[in-house]
Amino acid sequence: MYENMVTARQYEERLQEEYMEGKQPAFDISAGPIPGELHLAAGHEAAGAGVCQHLRDDDTVTAPHRPHHIAIAKGVDLKRMTAEIFGRESGLSGGKGGHMHLFDPAVNFACSGIIAEGCPPAVGAGLAAKKRNTDSVAVAFLGEGAIDQGAFLESLNLASVQNLPVVFVVEDNDWAISMPKERVTDVENGAQRADGFGLSGARVDADDAVAVFDAAREAVGRARDGNGPTLLEVQVHRRMGHFMGDPEAYRPDEDKDAAEQRDSIERLEADLRAHGVDDETIDDLRSRAHDRVEEAIEWAKDQPEPDPDDAYEDVFVNPPSGVTDSEPSAADTGGDD
């Protein structure tokens, strides 16, 4: 878990450097080697690592717009993920998805920029696992800003009534862009939502990665044993702006300072040391993470850009046989008048 979390943090620190190239002095979001938005997950790492530690490749994970720590913990190919973020041809989706739309069927991972969008597909994956009589599970990660979304609430209900092997993991970082949680949701503990849908609910603090691990073991175990879904809310901290370039004028300094002071990586490191893990082992894990990150970034930057002629490839599904590209007939458009 520690290696996973350090990899995610170091990876994002490097992405941040690459991202800022060419974007200053006035922030130009379209400039540089990574054009477009970039949402970093520093402060969320324990949620991804603690949950995914219990998952196998055949388990499904859907993640939101802040996906890197979860993708890394799920075992998404770091090189191809990086190439995707840099918009290169060898990226997971040929460079057409970017950082919010990573998709890796090898480990059943997908994410989306539409909040709560991952919930229904996770329920679908849970239903498929049940119908196929496998013990695979599905986990949907979402932010606390998405817990009033219909897609989430309907998914809770369906997973519960059908007793599906699904775990919903809400990463509560207290903010949805510039909107503080208490202004939009009238429950302090989002896991209470579980009561209204008849599933198990629990809330843990991600400052303590081991507590996340323990809660996730129970939730994933319940799903794998056929005992139904769980809603797990994990308190995390947003150490950065909502996205790179966010001036965070709305955010009190104390809130940001508090987020920076509670670091789950430092806490886990202290726990490991207290359990006798020595400096050499910690250094080894950190340098393995460092080398992996550097290798992925160097590899990705060396990959070719996509051919502009392929811009429309893989954007829509191929039309079913019998459907052609010809002009619609008068009948299709409702007649001549």
Ligand SMILES: Cc1ncc(C[n+]2csc(CCOP(=O)(O)OP(=O)(O)O)c2C)c(N)n1
């Ligand atoms: C359906 C939908 N509505 C609005 C948005 C715009 N949007 C992007 S991120 C975000 C806030 C998300 O907050 P939260 O779910 O708490 O995740 P966090 O960014 O804090 O990790 C919103 C409203 C969106 N992507 N999708």
Ligand SMILES: [Mg+2]
């Ligand atoms: Mg949030």
